[in-house]
Amino acid sequence: MTQTNSTVAIQPSELGVNPLLEITNLNVYYGESHILRNVDMGVAAGKMVCLIGRNGVGKTTLLKSIMGLLKPRQGMIKLMGEPILTRTPDQRARSGIGYVPQGREIIPRLTVGENLLLGLEARPGKGRKAEIPEEIFDLFPVLKTMLWRMGGDLSGGQQQQLAIARALMGKPRLLVLDEPTEGIQPSIILEIEAAVRRIVETTGIGVLLVEQHLHFVRQADWYYAMQKGGIVAAGPTSELSNDVVQRFLAV
Amino acid sequence: MTQLLESLFGGLSIGSVLLLSALGLAIVFGLMGVINMAHGELMMLGAYTTFVVQNAFKKTPLEGFYIFFALIAAFIVTALLGLLLERGVIRYLYGRPLETLLATWGVSLILQQFVRSVSWQFIAGLLIFCLLFFGAMGVLSRLANFERIRGWVIGLMLPISAAISLTISHILGQTYKLAVTNPWFGTQGVDVTAPKWLRGGLPIVKEYQLPYTRLFIIVLTVVCVLGIYWFLNKTAWGLRIRAVTQNRNMSACLGIPTATVDALTFAIGSGLAGIAGCAVSLLGSVSPNTGQSYIVDTFMVVVVGGVGKLVGSIVAASAIGVISYVVSSNALGPLVGFSESLKGLFEFFATASMAKVMVFALIVIFLQFRPAGLFPQKGRTVDA
Numbered sequence: 001m002t003q004t005n006s007t008v009a010i011q012p013s014e015l016g017v018n019p020l021l022e023i024t025n026l027n028v029y030y031g032e033s034h035i036l037r038n039v040d041m042g043v044a045a046g047k048m049v050c051l052i053g054r055n056g057v058g059k060t061t062l063l064k065s066i067m068g069l070l071k072p073r074q075g076m077i078k079l080m081g082e083p084i085l086t087r088t089p090d091q092r093a094r095s096g097i098g099y100v101p102q103g104r105e106i107i108p109r110l111t112v113g114e115n116l117l118l119g120l121e122a123r124p125g126k127g128r129k130a131e132i133p134e135e136i137f138d139l140f141p142v143l144k145t146m147l148w149r150m151g152g153d154l155s156g157g158q159q160q161q162l163a164i165a166r167a168l169m170g171k172p173r174l175l176v177l178d179e180p181t182e183g184i185q186p187s188i189i190l191e192i193e194a195a196v197r198r199i200v201e202t203t204g205i206g207v208l209l210v211e212q213h214l215h216f217v218r219q220a221d222w223y224y225a226m227q228k229g230g231i232v233a234a235g236p237t238s239e240l241s242n243d244v245v246q247r248f249l250a251v
Numbered sequence: 252m253t254q255l256l257e258s259l260f261g262g263l264s265i266g267s268v269l270l271l272s273a274l275g276l277a278i279v280f281g282l283m284g285v286i287n288m289a290h291g292e293l294m295m296l297g298a299y300t301t302f303v304v305q306n307a308f309k310k311t312p313l314e315g316f317y318i319f320f321a322l323i324a325a326f327i328v329t330a331l332l333g334l335l336l337e338r339g340v341i342r343y344l345y346g347r348p349l350e351t352l353l354a355t356w357g358v359s360l361i362l363q364q365f366v367r368s369v370s371w372q373f374i375a376g377l378l379i380f381c382l383l384f385f386g387a388m389g390v391l392s393r394l395a396n397f398e399r400i401r402g403w404v405i406g407l408m409l410p411i412s413a414a415i416s417l418t419i420s421h422i423l424g425q426t427y428k429l430a431v432t433n434p435w436f437g438t439q440g441v442d443v444t445a446p447k448w449l450r451g452g453l454p455i456v457k458e459y460q461l462p463y464t465r466l467f468i469i470v471l472t473v474v475c476v477l478g479i480y481w482f483l484n485k486t487a488w489g490l491r492i493r494a495v496t497q498n499r500n501m502s503a504c505l506g507i508p509t510a511t512v513d514a515l516t517f518a519i520g521s522g523l524a525g526i527a528g529c530a531v532s533l534l535g536s537v538s539p540n541t542g543q544s545y546i547v548d549t550f551m552v553v554v555v556g557g558v559g560k561l562v563g564s565i566v567a568a569s570a571i572g573v574i575s576y577v578v579s580s581n582a583l584g585p586l587v588g589f590s591e592s593l594k595g596l597f598e599f600f601a602t603a604s605m606a607k608v609m610v611f612a613l614i615v616i617f618l619q620f621r622p623a624g625l626f627p628q629k630g631r632t633v634d635a
Contacts, residue, residue, distance in 0.1 A: 067504055093506030105501040107494050118494050122506030130487070170506060 019078075020045045020174050020206040021066070026075030028058075028065050035061045037230040039075070043174060043206040048196070050209045050217050050237065052248045053226035059210045060102055062226075063178050066208070067099045068092045080173065093122040098172030102179050102210075104163040108152025112143060112162055115151045119169025136165045139195045157188035164192070168199065174206045175199065181213045193219055212249060257459045258582040259573065264465035266572020267472040270565060271530055272545050273552035274475055275523030277564040280553055282496045283516055285341055286348055288355040290549060291542025292362040293333060293521050297325035297528025298537040299366060302441050315446045318529070322471075325525035333521020337514050345513075359542065366539045367438050371431040376420030383412035440538035449533070464533045471530055475523065476565060482519075483561075492516050496559070555614055557624030566625055571610060579606035 021043040028036040035058050043049045051059050064070045066077060068089040077085055084092055093099065098119075107115055116132050137144040140161040146154065154162060160180055167175055177196070181189045193216050200207050211217050218237055225233040225248040233244065272294055279287050301321040308317035336358060344351045387408045391397060397404075424432045445464050452460035483489040494502045495512045503509045531541065552571060556563025577583060581601035587593040600609045621627070 069500060069504070088510075089500070089503040090506050090508050093504055099504045101501065101504065105498060105504075107497045107501065109497055110490070110493060114490055114493075117490065118502070118505050118507065121491070166505070 019043065020080060021208065022076075022078040022081075023062075023066070024076045024078075026062070026065065026072050026077065028061055028070055028072045030061075035229050036065065036072070037228070039229075039231055041224050041231055041234070043208050045173070045206050046200065046204040047222060048200045048207040048209060048220040050211055050220035050223045051226060052211065052217060052223055052245075054248065057226045058229040059226055060178055061229075063099075063101075063176050063208070063210060066092075066176060067097060090121075093170065093172075094124055096122075096171075096173035098122065098167030098170055098175045100160075100163045100167050100175070100177045100180060102182065104156075104159045106151040106154065106159045106162055106166075108150065110151050111147065112149050112151055112154070113147040115162060115166055116143070116147075116169055119166040122170025122172065132169070136168060139168070139198065140165050157184045157192075160184055160188070160192060161195070164195065172205060174208065177207065177209045177211075179210050179212065181211065181216055189213060189216065192216075214245060214249065217245075217249075253456045253459070254582050254585070256456055258577045258580060260455055260459075260461050261580065262573030262576035263569065264461065264469060264572070265576050266569040267465075267469045268527075268530065268534070269548055269552050269572055270568030271468065271472045271475060272524070272527040273549040273556075273564050273568055274472075274479060274561075275520040275527065276549045277553050277556070277561055278479070278523065279517055279520035280550070281559045281561070281564070282492065283513065283520075284348070284558075285345075285517070286352045286355065287341075287520075288352060288546065289336065289359040289362060289542075290521075290524050291544075291546035292359040293329045293524035293542070294528035294531060294545055295366065295537065295539065295542035296332065296362065297329050297525030298443070298532035298541055299436060299441070299528075300325040300328045300525065301529045301532045302436075302443050302537060305443055315448060318446055318449070318467075318533075322526055322529050325529040326522040327525075329525030329528070330518040330522030333524075334514055334518040336521070337517035341517065342510070342513060359546075363539045363542070366436055368434055369436065370434045372420045372424045373434075375423055375431070376416045379419055380412050380416035383415060384408055387412070436539075438539065440536035440541075442536045443532040445533050468530045468533065471526070475526060476561075479519075479523070479561065488512075488515060551611075551614060555617065555624055557626035560624070560626040563624055563626035571614075574613065575606050575610050578609050579603050 019042040023039055023041050026036055026039040027034070039062060041049075041051075051062065053059055061070060065072050068084075068087060068091075072085065075085075076083060079092070079095055079097065082095075084095060087095065107118070110118070113132070116136065117130060120130065132147075142158060143162060143165055146158070151159070151162065164175075164177070164180065175196075180192055180196070184192070196207060196209070197219050199205065207220075209216070209220060211220075217223065218240070220237045223233075223235060223237050223240055224231050225244065227248065233248070272291075275293070276287070276290050279285050279290065301318075301324075304321040304324050305317050308314050308320065313320070336355075340354050340358065341351060344354060388404065391400075391404055394400070449463045449467055452462040453466060454460040483493060491502070491507050491512050492515070494505070494507060495509050495516075499509060502512075527545075528541075531537070531545070548571075552564055552568045555571065556565070556567035578597075578600050579602060581597055583597050587597065600606055618624075
């Protein structure tokens with residue numbers, strides 16, 4: 001475990017020469033309250049990175065800043081080497097970030113099929129076919145049977161799978177997941193875990209995950225621990241000892 | 252029976268005018284949540300476009316069919332104006348309904364006055380001003396330090412362009428006199444005459460015939476409703492619009508260009524106002540105030556139907572239409588012959604303006620019981 005008192009250096013060996021996502025010195029405020037303090041972090045392609053920390057330390061704020069829903073006061077966010085801070089959320093989605101927000105945000109009065117088709121919007125280039133590829137149903141078979149149901153009528157677990165599938169429709173380079181297991185029954189948590197792990201291994205995209213569920217955290221390759229709006233610890237999840245978990249995960 | 256049929260068709264034809272004018276508003280107000288007080292003026296401009304197209308087609312072989320070209324022209328003109336309005340004013344006011352209401356009301360006054368005073372001189376001045384001001388802004392914006400000097404440029408270019416364009420239009424007025432200063436339309440109403448094949452009527456029952464113009468409007472309304480339904484439910488842009496209206500932030504995170512969707516939605520709503528204006532011009536003379544007489548009715552239809560539901564607007568427009576007609580034509584009077592006082596009451600309301608009072612009163616009572624309208628929105632409503 002590499003831990004220092006103030007900030008943690010991004011491990012060059014882990015991130016590779018061209019990191020997928022690179023965040024340096026990010027500072028975000030809500031009005032006058034300082035939410036994110038000097039955040040440095042990164043995600044490499046083909047890796048799953050988990051962000052841990054108790055409630056209210058700024059994990060969701062960090063993800064929202066990556067997506068462009070919040071405007072940082074200071075700092076730099078680069079995707080595949082290009083600065084993206086001036087881009088709007090929809091431009092960032094088309095640059096290759098797939099976002100699965102907290103609470104899933106399924107569009108309620110659109111069918112499951114329509115929700116999935118919306119995922120295609122992020123895919124660059126014209127002349128794309130408006131159909132849902134089989135891989136999506138391989139990952140989440142339950143969706144195939146309910147294409148005509150309204151998104152708002154699905155159960156929480158089904159909505160979560162739909163939200164991940166929708167993000168994958170856009171063929172993102174980076175998948176950002178905000179607490180995908182929150183309020184979901186244990187059997188479906190395992191299914192979602194397996195699906196995310198499979199996505200990382202088969203497609204080689206990067207995954208940035210905010211998670212409280214320890215079993216899921218252990219699936220990740222690398223972790224960053226947050227406290228009071230700053231990153232206070234980082235390292236491979238294999239080195240994630242129980243006392244670190246005690247300290248940074250809400251119980 | 253005769254009475255019933257008559258009031259049904261009469262009510263339907265009133266309802267179809269209401270629905271046609273409310274359709275655009277149902278999209279702009281219902282789906283986007285923008286209170287556009289200039290909607291009636293967009294209708295009025297659609298009606299004036301019809302008048303212009305009619306005059307352009309006079310004594311040409313296509314004279315009889317000018318109305319179809321007028322419909323297309325009215326849609327395009329008002330849609331472009333709506334686009335300009337959204338990009339220039341409304342997009343800065345999303346999520347601030349009070350400011351939107353005041354700003355669009357101001358726009359509606361500007362549009363009314365524009366129609367009253369527009370002349371060649373006026374247009375020339377306006378064109379020169381736009382050319383100078385926006386041309387200069389366009390050229391200067393290429394400068395590297397433009398953001399820093401922006402305030403200065405605007406402060407300098409605004410009076411200069413205004414002075415030049417005012418002087419030139421004044422000189423034009425001095426040189427060509429009435430030929431250029433004469434307003435195109437003036438404050439008086441103008442008349443659109445229906446093409447020959449739309450005059451007369453379809454006899455439905457004895458003593459009552461449905462005028463062809465009314466029939467034309469009913470058909471036009473059906474076509475527009477079906478067209479909008481198809482557009483919203485079967486096309487890619489329709490899907491985007493439905494997604495953005497339900498969850499703006501998430502739609503943006505999925506890669507939907509929300510700014511383009513807003514502009515497009517507003518343009519289509521405005522274009523529909525233009526088509527409604529074209530239809531309205533067949534019913535009576537068109538003046539700069541025409542829009543005002545429709546704006547309240549159209550908002551009424553959208554609110555009674557339930558904000559955000561096109562089906563609601565359809566039902567509400569027909570219901571309001573039929574009730575207005577039944578009350579104003581005193582169709583119920585003969586049915587209550589047994590009671591003199593009830594008969595007297597119906598007769599009292601049997602004028603156009605009293606019928607309106609009655610309809611308003613009924614709506615107020617109705618909204619006490621169903622504040623969200625006929626078809627209330629389930630779950631979360633429009634955000635902005």
